[in-house]
Amino acid sequence: xxxxxxxxxxxxxxxxxxxxxxxxxxxxxxxxxxxxxxxxxxxxxxxxxxxxxxxxxxxxxxxxxxxxxxxxxxxxxxxxxxxxxxxxxxxxxxxxxxxxxxxxxxxxxxxxxxxxxxxxxxxxxxxxxxxxxxxxxxxxxxxxxxxxxxxxxxxxxxxxxxxxxxxxxxxxxxxxxxxxxxxxxxxxxxxxxxxxxxxxxxxxxxxxxxxxxxxxxxxxxxxxxxxxxxxxxxxxxxxxxxxxxxxxxxxxxxxxxxxxxxxxxxxxxxxxxxxxxxxxxxxxxxxxxxxxxxxxxxxxxxxxxxxxxxxxxxxxxxxxxxxxxxxxxxxxxxxxxxxxxxxxxxxxxxxxxxxxxxxxxxxxxxxxxxxxxxxxxxxxxxxxxxxxxxxxxxxxxxxxxxxxxxxxxxxxxxxxxxxxxxxxxxxxxxxxxxxxxxxxxxxxxxxxxxxxxxxxxxxxxxxxxxxxxxxxxxxxxxxxxxxxxxxxxxxxxxxxx
Amino acid sequence: xxxxxxxxxxxxxxxxxxxxxxxxxxxxxxxxxxxxxxxxxxxxxxxxxxxxxxxxxxxxxxxxxxxxxxxxxxxxxxxxxxxxxxxxxxxxxxxxxxxxxxxxxxxxxxxxxxxxxxxxxxxxxxxxxxxxxxxxxxxxxxxxxxxxxxxxxxxxxxxxxxxxxxxxxxxxxxxxxxxxxxxxxxxxxxxxxxxxxxxxxxxxxxxxxxxxxxxxxxxxxxxxxxxxxxxxxxxxxxxxxxxxx
Numbered sequence: 001x002x003x004x005x006x007x008x009x010x011x012x013x014x015x016x017x018x019x020x021x022x023x024x025x026x027x028x029x030x031x032x033x034x035x036x037x038x039x040x041x042x043x044x045x046x047x048x049x050x051x052x053x054x055x056x057x058x059x060x061x062x063x064x065x066x067x068x069x070x071x072x073x074x075x076x077x078x079x080x081x082x083x084x085x086x087x088x089x090x091x092x093x094x095x096x097x098x099x100x101x102x103x104x105x106x107x108x109x110x111x112x113x114x115x116x117x118x119x120x121x122x123x124x125x126x127x128x129x130x131x132x133x134x135x136x137x138x139x140x141x142x143x144x145x146x147x148x149x150x151x152x153x154x155x156x157x158x159x160x161x162x163x164x165x166x167x168x169x170x171x172x173x174x175x176x177x178x179x180x181x182x183x184x185x186x187x188x189x190x191x192x193x194x195x196x197x198x199x200x201x202x203x204x205x206x207x208x209x210x211x212x213x214x215x216x217x218x219x220x221x222x223x224x225x226x227x228x229x230x231x232x233x234x235x236x237x238x239x240x241x242x243x244x245x246x247x248x249x250x251x252x253x254x255x256x257x258x259x260x261x262x263x264x265x266x267x268x269x270x271x272x273x274x275x276x277x278x279x280x281x282x283x284x285x286x287x288x289x290x291x292x293x294x295x296x297x298x299x300x301x302x303x304x305x306x307x308x309x310x311x312x313x314x315x316x317x318x319x320x321x322x323x324x325x326x327x328x329x330x331x332x333x334x335x336x337x338x339x340x341x342x343x344x345x346x347x348x349x350x351x352x353x354x355x356x357x358x359x360x361x362x363x364x365x366x367x368x369x370x371x372x373x374x375x376x377x378x379x380x381x382x383x384x385x386x387x388x389x390x391x392x393x394x395x396x397x398x399x400x401x402x403x404x405x406x407x408x409x410x411x412x413x414x415x416x417x418x419x420x421x422x423x424x425x426x427x428x429x430x431x432x433x434x435x436x437x438x439x440x441x442x443x444x445x446x447x448x449x450x451x452x453x454x455x456x457x458x459x460x461x462x463x464x465x466x467x468x469x470x471x472x473x474x475x476x477x478x479x480x481x482x483x484x485x486x487x488x489x490x491x492x493x494x495x496x497x
Numbered sequence: 498x499x500x501x502x503x504x505x506x507x508x509x510x511x512x513x514x515x516x517x518x519x520x521x522x523x524x525x526x527x528x529x530x531x532x533x534x535x536x537x538x539x540x541x542x543x544x545x546x547x548x549x550x551x552x553x554x555x556x557x558x559x560x561x562x563x564x565x566x567x568x569x570x571x572x573x574x575x576x577x578x579x580x581x582x583x584x585x586x587x588x589x590x591x592x593x594x595x596x597x598x599x600x601x602x603x604x605x606x607x608x609x610x611x612x613x614x615x616x617x618x619x620x621x622x623x624x625x626x627x628x629x630x631x632x633x634x635x636x637x638x639x640x641x642x643x644x645x646x647x648x649x650x651x652x653x654x655x656x657x658x659x660x661x662x663x664x665x666x667x668x669x670x671x672x673x674x675x676x677x678x679x680x681x682x683x684x685x686x687x688x689x690x691x692x693x694x695x696x697x698x699x700x701x702x703x704x705x706x707x708x709x710x711x712x713x714x715x716x717x718x719x720x721x722x723x724x725x726x727x728x729x730x731x732x733x734x735x736x737x738x739x740x741x742x
Contacts, residue, residue, distance in 0.1 A: 399550050400587035404601035404653060405577035414600055418591050 033072035034225070036062050037092035040077040041170050044195040044249045045098045057249040058096040061115070062217070064241065068232050069225075079169050081146040081459035084109065087220050088280060088464065094225070098189050100148040100213035105462035106269035108280065110221055112230040113266050114214035114259040115242050120149050121190035122207040123178065123197065130184050132207045137161035139184040142174040145452070146459020148213050149187040166366070166446040167456055171196065173355070175203070177446075180358040182365075189213070191250065214259055216267070226266075234263050283465040290457035290466045297453030298473055304367060304449065305436040308374035312435065313428070315375060316382025321412070323387055334383070341380035347441050349373045354445040370442035370449075378435050385431060389424035390416060429485045433478055440474075450474065501526040501657055501688050502547060502579075507557035509542055509712075516542045517553065518712035524690060526656070529683045531699035531720075532692045534709035535735055540692040543709070544659045547690070548579045562656060577605055580650030584662040586642045588634035588649070594621070595630045598649045605653070613652075620648035624678050640671030644678055657688040664695060696739060700724050708732045 038046040038058065046056040054075050066073035078086050083095040087109055098118065101111045124130040130139070138161060143150040145167040153165050166183055168174035171192060177183045179202070186193070190208055197203040217233075219226045236242050243261055246254040254260035323334045341349075350373040353364065364372065393416050401411040443452035454470035500523040509517040517539045524530055532540045545551040547559060549566050559566040561575050589597050598617035602608045608616075621627045624644040626637075634642055643663060650658055660679065664672045676698050683689060683702045693699055699706055699720060706723040708716045708731075716729045727733045 394587075396583060396585055396587035397589065400581075400583065400589070402550060403548055403576060403579075403581035403583075404649070405573045405605045406601055407573060407605075410604045414604065415589055419589075422591075 033074045034066060034069070034094060035092045036073055036075045037078035037083050037086050037095045037097075038075055039080040039083065039097040039170060041172050042080075042097050043171070043192055045192065046075075046096060057245050058098070060245050060248070061236075061242065062094060062096055064236065065229055065232050068235075069228065080144055081169070081455045083218065084146075084459055084462045085464045085467065087218055090220055093219065093223065094229070095218040098192060098215045099218050101216050101267050102148075102151075102462075103269070104460070105218075106267060108221060108462045110219045110223060110226045111216040111267050112219070112226065112233055113264045114216040115233060115237070116191070116215040116246075116254075116260055117258045118211075118213045118215060119190045120152055120187055120209035120211045120213070121193050121205045122209060123175075123186045123188070123193045123203060123205050124184065125178060125181070126202050126204050128181075128184065130206070133160050133209070136185055138163050140164045140166055140182070142166050142168055142177060142183040142186040142446070144168055144170060144174065144188060145456045147188065148211060149189065150456065151460060152209060152211050153187050167448070167452060168446050169444060173444075173446075176355055178203075180363060182358065182363055195249070230266050237261065237263050281464055281468050283461075283463050286457075286461045286463045286465040287469055290454075290461060290469070293453045293457050294450065294466060294469055294473060297448055297450035297470070298477075300367075300448055300453075301436070301439045301450040304370055304374070304439045304442060304447070305432075307371050308378055308435050308439070309432050311371070311375040312378030312382050312431075315379030317386055319379060319383035320386035320390065323383060324390060325408075338380045338383050341377050342384070344377075346373060346377050346438050347444065349377065350441055350445060366442065366445045366447035369445055370439065370447050374435055374438060374442075377438075378431060381431050381434075382428065385424050385427045386420065388427075389420035392423050393419050426485050426489045429481060429488070433481050433485070436478060437474075499526055500524060501528075501562055502690070503560045504543075504547075505558045507543070507546060507559060508554040509539075509546060509551060510554055515712055517546070519557070520712075520714060522707070522714065524657075524688060526688055527686045529689045529702055529704045530691070530707060531703035531705075532690065532707045532709060533694070533696070533699060533735075534715075538709045539712040540709050541661050542712075544581075544661055544690055544692055547659060548576050548581055550581075573605065577653055578656045579659060580653055580655035580657070581659045581661065582643070582646050582650055582663050584665050586634070586639070586646045586666070588642055588645055590634050593631050593633055594626075594637070594645050597634065597645060598652045601649070602652050616652060617648070620651050621645075623651075623681075624648045625674075638671060639667045640674045643667065643671075643675045647675075647678055647682070651682075655687075657690065658682070660689065660691040660693070662692050662694065664693070694739070696724065696736070708735065710735070 038054070040054060041047055044056050045058045046054060049055050059075065062073060062075070076092065078092065080097055083092070083097060083099065084105070086092045087095045098116070100118070101114060122133055130136060141153060141162050143153050143165055150165070150167060153162065157165060166177070168177070171188065174186050174188070175196070178186050187209065190205065193205050197205055217229060219229070243253050246260050319334050319338065322330050323338070326334070350370060353373050354366065354369040357364065397415055397419065398411065401415045406415070439449055440451040442449050443455065450470050450473060454466040457466035458464055502524040504520050504522040507517055507520040508515065520543060532543070534540050542551055546553045547561065547566065549568070549572060553559065561579055564571050564575055566572070566575050589600070592600065595614065595617050598620060599610070599613040602616065603610060603613050618627065618630060621630055624647055626641050626644055629637055629641060634645070637645065663679065664675050667675060672695070676695060679691065680702050691699070703720050705717060706720050707714055708723060708729070710731050716723065716727060716732045723732065724736065727736060
């Protein structure tokens with residue numbers, strides 16, 4: 001009788017505390033915190049320590065800037081190629097992630113003055129025989145989607161004869177594939193890689209690629225913060241604060257004459273474009289430039305979708321027949337398969353197949369890894385659709401077939417399945433639509449599908465038009481299918497022949 | 498005459514319920530047997546055991562033309578020799594009338610399409626619906642559908658035909674046309690086992706009438722013996738109930 005009242009008291013005081021602290025927070029804040037987007041995992045600029053706290057060169061920098069602006073900071077994790085759209089749309093105020101200043105990016109975003117001079121680099125596995133860029137002829141190289149390294153590798157693909165440029169969402173997955181051997185080298189920012197390989201003797205940064213990049217904070221084009229932040233950076237340089245950060249994270253002070261030490265002017269776009277909706281979201285120039293990439297992506301999406309749909313149909317039909325007619329043990333196994341693959345998120349399965357299977361010696365290309373994952377899941381759904389379709393056929397049809405002396409194969413092929421197909425066409429088409437939509441998930445395993453191509457184009461052009469275009473292409477492709485299914489469903493419901 | 502179908506001590510359980518209770522029955526080649534009895538008496542179950550649509554208990558045996566009816570490679574042979582006509586027709590709705598009839602001979606006997614079609618048209622003429630050949634089952638009346646089902650069974654040239662209440666699902670005005678077809682067939686010398694509630698029909702076509710109740714054959718004999726002079730009380734009660742209304 002004593003206990004409940006203790007719990008009650010505790011709950012009431014907890015509630016009061018929450019309300020009070022909420023009011024207190026609202027009072028002290030006055031205004032919203034500054035939202036900083038960072039591609040967490042980009043060592044040593046922004047990453048997590050063992051406690052999960054965000055640390056790094058740029059984290060220290062924005063934290064200091066926030067303190068001097070006398071405003072709260074909220075740091076959120078955004079993938080690299082998502083930072084551009086996030087800044088443009090105002091979802092984040094400042095983007096950090098060793099972002100290089102480029103003329104193209106300046107068309108649609110603002111940068112503060114730079115605070116780091118960088119180059120690109122090539123990282124390989126020690127003993128792999130790849131010791132410089134020339135060794136990469138005919139080989140696959142890894143880059144980060146839409147990064148400076150991506151742009152350099154794309155421009156120089158012919159010169160160095162890379163067989164393929166595979167695009168990843170950050171350092172960790174890319175390095176995983178380098179270690180597995182699926183790609184032979186990783187082209188990315190030199191400071192990050194020097195820091196990353198420091199405690200990994202099996203990896204080495206084998207070549208500096210002089211691209212002359214300069215890193216700066218990225219803000220929205222019309223952001224009122226840009227000038228204030230830039231002035232604070234000027235102060236921090238003059239006080240030697242940024243050089244101290246350099247020493248803290250790279251173990252030595254920056255060279256004299258670099259932008260880490262010297263105050264430099266804020267970069268300006270050569271032509272002064274102002275933000276407007278059409279220029280940002282429906283930019284014809286950007287669209288025309290990126291159109292071929294999107295079409296190539298669409299082609300990959302269709303190939304992947306078609307393969308997964310056909311293989312999934314065959315697998316699903318076999319599973320359904322086993323589930324309905326095979327012996328008890330097989331039925332249980334198939335039921336377990338169907339339940340498991342309908343429960344597991346496709347993305348999880350895809351990542352397991354792509355990144356985990358190589359450790360047991362099964363290394364699939366992005367295309368086949370995606371095809372296998374989509375097929376396994378689609379097969380499970382298709383099996384249930386077929387089973388429902390077959391079970392909907394009246395018992396008399398089976399009996400009439402058997403009474404006529406038809407064997408199992410003829411009964412299924414000539415009598416049962418032709419009737420079941422009609423019942424299952426609408427749900428099967430729905431499943432096909434889902435498979436095609438799910439191909440977009442394959443972009444996480446560096447497959448150049450429509451979405452991947454669009455995000456890359458978006459990062460390179462620093463403009464979201466390719467994403468809008470990709471959405472329109474998906475719609476043009478899938479909307480007719482959706483409408484067709486609706487029509488079929490109505491038709492079968494009214495019982496027309 | 499030699500017996501074509503032979504049931505020896507055939508029992509069938511559904512769980513604890515005994516649907517058939519030790520049936521012994523021999524049906525001679527060319528014989529027309531009508532099976533009557535109250536619903537739930539095991540009539541349908543019995544004929545469904547003959548082509549193994551129902552598995553009878555292991556203690557008994559059924560042979561057709563000397564072949565034991567059991568699961569395995571012989572089953573298709575037995576089923577090809579024993580045609581069946583169902584209460585609910587069970588035509589294949591996705592195939593035309595003609596193709597309903599042609600399917601089984603082509604698939605099980607390797608008969609060429611052209612020959613199967615000639616045969617199918619002959620059979621349709623025989624059951625009196627030649628003009629419906631290219632329609633689909635749902636476009637036909639119940640009586641026409643059942644006549645197609647008979648033609649479909651005949652296309653396999655079976656030695657025996659099993660009829661499972663062939664007129665029970667029909668509107669009253671269509672019963673006659675189906676019974677006429679079965680009567681005509683009876684005259685051609687095909688062995689037939691007909692489960693029916695049509696007493697007039699049974700009296701007219703049957704060589705032998707079997708009265709079943711509670712999974713047993715209670716009484717059997719010529720139509721005259723059964724209908725005019727039943728020996729068993731249960732037979733008399735049943736006939737009184739169905740004839741006097």
